[in-house]
Amino acid sequence: MNANEPVKLRKRKTRTGLYSLYLDTYANGKRTYEYLRLYLVPERTREDKRKNKETLQLAEAIRAKRVIEYHEGRYGFDKGEQGKVLLFDYFEAQARERTGKTRTSWINCIQYLAQYETRKSITFAKISPEWIEGFKDYLGAQKLAQNTKSLYFAKLRACINQAYKDGIITDNPLKRVGSIKHEESKREYLTIEEVQRLAETDCDSEVVKRAFLFSCLTGLRKSDIMQLQWGDIHKEGDYTRITFRQRKTGGQEYLDITHEARELMGEEQGAEELVFAPFPAVSTISAVIKAWTARAGIRKHITFHSARHTFATMMLTLGTDLYTVSKLLGHKDIKTTEIYAKIVDKGKQEAVARIPSILGKEE
Structure with missing residues (x-):
């Protein structure tokens, strides 16, 4: 990794003994940190080493994307441009940070978002409570299980909440939008x-x-x-x-x-x-x-x-x-x-x- 790059991948030891990976970005005279929700585990076994290798590869891929975004003037490094961050680009970046079934549900949500909002150029500045309610209604009309609708809508909520935490939006439109109710499923058990x-x-x-x-x-x-x-x-x-x-x-x-x-x-x-x-x-x-x-x-x-x-x-x-x-x-x-x-x-x-x-x- 070039020492002059504005985005550096770093790690910080947590109280539980894991190492949390984060990006250290210095741009426009300001330093920001982005925690990736990715963790390295103590390498006690061959499986631990394999998992850490995969985690580092994923973290490095995210870092490389942030560098490209920086050079293209995107992803909110310029405080004045934050509202212009593209929803789909940011959502896909968030999906890549997930693994397993969680990542699959994020990807599935993107597909329904693309059906609801065909403009791939839509920015966070255009995301209003009415727009979110519209997607909520759109999911409600789909032939999906109730809990699947709830799950996909929760991914959009997670994305918008993270954008708010990252300072991409200064007012969270979710304050006025409720969730899709999760239907309690039957839990089969044995006597x-x-x-x-x-x-x-x-x-x-x-x-x-x-x-x-x-x-x-x-x-x-x-x-x-x-x-x-x-x-x-x-x-x-x-x-x-x-x-x-x-x-x-x-x-x-x-x-x-x-x-x-x-x-x-x-x-x-x-x-x-x-x-x-x-x-x-x-x-x-x-x-x-x-x-x-x-x-x-x-x-x-x-x-x-x-x-x-x-x-x-x-x-x-x-x-x-x-x-x-x-x-x-x-x-x-x-x-x-x-x-x-x-x-x-x-x-x-x-x-x-x-x-x-x-x-x-x-x-």
């Missing part, structure tokens, strides 16, 4: 009896069976279970403790597990060895679980994530308080956990049980 039946039923993949039951007993996501290494496992008195970083949120977690959960992990291996391996291809895991649950006589649409729902409902059924369940699941907001409280509502169950017989039969 304790059904989990016991699964434990007694043969599965086509031994590692999927162990990992799924492990998730039922710990609440860990599939992504966290698949990357769990023996170096993350520690003995703490009578308990076995797992120390790991959530793949989804990046949060550092400490989780004590039961003796049965430890038993499902199998015999200890080297520190960098995966606990649950070899996992079958992600595309086949659902089919394995479908066949397994059918074999156990369970007529529910069960996915691997249902194991996490099972853990949450089981904890609440056993009387664990909502705050503790929230911490066990690694939720940052207890409102996320409250959804499970609707599933397990003992007050409602007790109220229904008190309804007297109307058919003249004794129970």
Whole structure:
């Protein structure tokens, strides 16, 4: 990287031990910082090194784009030109900063934006509350699931909010625009009896069976279970403790597990060895679980994530308080956990049980 370039890629260590990547821009006598929401992890394994390499390549691509924008006089480096930043250019730049399914949803949103607003030259100065409401109505008329509409509209909101934070717009038009309501989806889970039946039923993949039951007993996501290494496992008195970083949120977690959960992990291996391996291809895991649950006589649409729902409902059924369940699941907001409280509502169950017989039969 040329030392004279106005945009430099830098990193800053966070309190969680990750390194946050950001751009340091010096232009027109002023210095600005743009945090990329990209993070480097401590390189403990070959997989960590691979991920860091990909992250750096993405960050460098963003930096290179900012340099081009600077030389073309775009992207808000000139305070007087900020309202002229192109919506689609900025939105696409934001999409490139995302990864996986999140990036896909941003890209899908762009496609609907392009159908609604055919002028690729539209600037943020033209984005009004009425324009946003128009896109909201446009999505509402599409043959999409309610939650998909909510998701795509949330991406536009995220883009505009980020533009406001970056100083590209001085007045946020979203102040007068509501969101598209998210429809609460059904969370399929297993009863304790059904989990016991699964434990007694043969599965086509031994590692999927162990990992799924492990998730039922710990609440860990599939992504966290698949990357769990023996170096993350520690003995703490009578308990076995797992120390790991959530793949989804990046949060550092400490989780004590039961003796049965430890038993499902199998015999200890080297520190960098995966606990649950070899996992079958992600595309086949659902089919394995479908066949397994059918074999156990369970007529529910069960996915691997249902194991996490099972853990949450089981904890609440056993009387664990909502705050503790929230911490066990690694939720940052207890409102996320409250959804499970609707599933397990003992007050409602007790109220229904008190309804007297109307058919003249004794129970």
